[in-house]
Amino acid sequence: MSDTSTRPTPGLIEAIRFLTIIPLPGLSPMSEQSVVRAIPWFPAVGLVIGGVLVAVDALARPLWGDLTAAMLVVVGWGIITGGLHLDGLSDTFDAVxxxxxxxxxxxxxKDSRIGAMGALALMAVLLLKVAFVAGAAPAWPALLLAPMLGRWADCYVIYRFPPAREGGLGRTFNAQVRQSDLWLASLLMVASAWIIAGLAGLITVGLVFGVAHVLARWWVRDLGGLTGDTYGALCEIGEVVALAALTVRWGGM
Known part of the structure; x- marks a missing residue:
């Protein structure tokens, strides 16, 4: 009988385990190498998260209305991701x-305490998410694509920009991620954006790319490179940009 503990876990499963709190029993312990294998599947995990958010919205909106449904969606968003990227957002803004x-x-x-700028960044992101989701009609395209785009932005900056520290997961990511990993993540992202939202989806991909690139360049100049915390911040900001673009009401202009 073969020892299944020596078999590498598929990248998608590793990505789900790394980016969410979804229980996946029976797997071998996670390692830095296994997380690197997960990088091209980050947008796919975003789609899984988005599916959960769509379900929450569909159940809550008829019962309690737009605002309460949006708040429950954003709370669920934080819970299913374990607050992973929100923590990085607050740490990044406290620093920069x-x-x-x-x-x-x-x-x-590296300080676990949160300061004023980190708290303001958290409040801004969470309130904007609630506002955009509450005003969306319908909300499902934005809820599916926003988590995908935030995680795709991470795939891009991990490959494109240097890490700030010699040690840590950021260094491992940057050193081992391949161009083919970015192409796979990008192909999945662009195809999903077109299928779910058409031209608006492709425009949103471009907007998230532009914002992620500009912020990453700023933080590289400021910090000497990117860290795991900045990856989290870029994911959260990418999600907000995506929600804003996909819920804009062009008819009101």
Missing amino acids: MSWRSRERKLEIM
């Missing part, structure tokens, strides 16, 4: 908005 030296900013990012 501190106007301290590069070394001190990197130290601030």
